[in-house]
Amino acid sequence: MIILLLADLPFYPNVRVSNDNQQIINQGESSFVVYKGHIYAICNIAERSTIPTIPFSRSDDLGNSFPINYNFVDNTTGVTWHTDPVIGIDDSGYIHMIVQFYTYYIKHYLSKDGGLTWSDTSFVTDLSTGGDVDKPWMVIRGETIYVSWQEFGGTSSGIKFARSFDRGKTWQRFVVDPLRTGITALSLSKSGIIYLAYVSDNLYFTKSYNKGQNWTTPIVIDYVSYSSGYGDRAPINSISVYNDNVLFITWVDSRNGNWDIRGSYSYDGGNTWSNSYIVNKLVLGGQCKSWVSFDPYGNLHLMYYHTSSWPTSSSSKWSIYYQVSRDSGKTWSSSIRVSDTTFLDKAPSSTNGFMGDYHMIVTDSYFVYVIWSDGRDGNQNLYFSKAPINVVVNYEKSNLTSYNEEFKIYSVDGRFIGKFKNLNDIRLKKGIYIIKSKNWILKKVQF
Numbered sequence: 171m172i173i174l175l176l177a178d179l180p181f182y183p184n185v186r187v188s189n190d191n192q193q194i195i196n197q198g199e200s201s202f203v204v205y206k207g208h209i210y211a212i213c214n215i216a217e218r219s220t221i222p223t224i225p226f227s228r229s230d231d232l233g234n235s236f237p238i239n240y241n242f243v244d245n246t247t248g249v250t251w252h253t254d255p256v257i258g259i260d261d262s263g264y265i266h267m268i269v270q271f272y273t274y275y276i277k278h279y280l281s282k283d284g285g286l287t288w289s290d291t292s293f294v295t296d297l298s299t300g301g302d303v304d305k306p307w308m309v310i311r312g313e314t315i316y317v318s319w320q321e322f323g324g325t326s327s328g329i330k331f332a333r334s335f336d337r338g339k340t341w342q343r344f345v346v347d348p349l350r351t352g353i354t355a356l357s358l359s360k361s362g363i364i365y366l367a368y369v370s371d372n373l374y375f376t377k378s379y380n381k382g383q384n385w386t387t388p389i390v391i392d393y394v395s396y397s398s399g400y401g402d403r404a405p406i407n408s409i410s411v412y413n414d415n416v417l418f419i420t421w422v423d424s425r426n427g428n429w430d431i432r433g434s435y436s437y438d439g440g441n442t443w444s445n446s447y448i449v450n451k452l453v454l455g456g457q458c459k460s461w462v463s464f465d466p467y468g469n470l471h472l473m474y475y476h477t478s479s480w481p482t483s484s485s486s487k488w489s490i491y492y493q494v495s496r497d498s499g500k501t502w503s504s505s506i507r508v509s510d511t512t513f514l515d516k517a518p519s520s521t522n523g524f525m526g527d528y529h530m531i532v533t534d535s536y537f538v539y540v541i542w543s544d545g546r547d548g549n550q551n552l553y554f555s556k557a558p559i560n561v562v563v564n565y566e567k568s569n570l571t572s573y574n575e576e577f578k579i580y581s582v583d584g585r586f587i588g589k590f591k592n593l594n595d596i597r598l599k600k601g602i603y604i605i606k607s608k609n610w611i612l613k614k615v616q617f
């Protein structure tokens with residue numbers, strides 16, 4: 171008897187990222203990079219008003235394990251509230267981290283030893299303007315670092331941008347849009363064009379051809395209708411670019427009565443955008459915290475949180491889902507579950523179930539990687555999974571029993587088990603296996 175499963179795909183068994191030994195701290199929003207077999211991940215925590223830390227985790231085997239874990243703290247600030255972390259890597263393999271301290275300022279840290287120690291600390295934001303800052307994002311090209319954020323009040327409010335040509339030692343700052351504030355999303359094309367989108371009353375878009383010195387007049391991609399709820403509180407936007415022309419953006423929207431991931435594509439470098447539409451194939455209940463990434467071949471990958479319950483509460487069951495588009499966002503695959511279990515939002519109810527505002531999907535030539543915050547341990551921890559690009563791109567959902575051909579069966583770690591003609595003849599221990607046939611490449615199947 172074959173039972174076709176739940177998590178029907180080539181995503182690897184989930185690996186816990188954060189080594190939260192006491193199992194009391196709730197890991198929140200996260201950012202990570204993949205570089206030459208290493209994965210560097212950071213996050214904030216739901217308890218950031220009382221516990222100062224940005225948890226740091228490192229894998230040296232492409233995510234099979236995360237043995238290096240510690241709590242990064244900058245005691246020199248005297249500020250407990252460490253938040254809104256972003257991590258990046260430059261062309262020398264140096265790691266760059268930015269951390270926001272309450273809404274006072276945003277700092278940059280450099281590590282030349284794989285995240286074990288940090289140096290060359292600098293202020294990204296300008297303390298003399300007297301404003302409150304929020305929600306930075308960072309992209310890096312070569313040795314140049316770009317950071318965007320929003321600033322309220324003070325003498326220089328608006329959408330702000332800073333760049334550093336010396337790996338974060340010094341910064342030049344610019345005002346992108348003095349009229350508006352909002353959550354920023356930042357991306358960079360292969361030729362160096364910078365794309366910036368921000369959620370205000372509308373979703374705005376602008377770009378820079380000269381490394382952030384000047385910006386095009388902001389245009390509106392769409393209006394935004396978002397109401398926060400248990401477990402999600404911001405219409406987080408994510409923008410990814412394939413080349414100078416092909417872009418895709420997602421954000422969270424509740425115009426239809428509950429959260430959905432809306433998307434829009436541009437094929438002319440952001441000058442014009444498609445009508446927005448609901449990207450998530452699962453629409454029942456709430457979908458939020460989406461992130462998009464073009465891989466080097468032009469496939470577009472999406473991750474998001476999903477719960478079928480509405481309104482959301484501490485008893486909502488969540489999963490992490492994935493979809494891929496092979497035509498730059500015109501159409502999407504069916505949804506594929508990344509988390510190998512459902513989980514409750516275990517962040518404190520006093521924080522309205524804070525699981526973080528954002529989590530990322532990252533791609534390279536070989537894999538799609540996802541890290542998210544997950545309550546399966548009774549508290550929120552970061553979890554990781556990945557899937558081979560060639561498999562997810564070729565993956566098609568189908569009923570195994572309808573095929574009359576030879577199957578090869580492998581364990582999830584790639585060990586060949588045997589060939590079978592008729593799946594009904596299979597007698598295997600309970601578990602998850604990978605199946606290969608001529609017509610479709612791989613499938614994760616639970617017997």
Ligand SMILES: [Ca+2]
Nearest residue numbers: 190195196550
């Ligand atoms: Ca935890």
Ligand SMILES: [Ca+2]
Nearest residue numbers: 429430453455
């Ligand atoms: Ca929905």
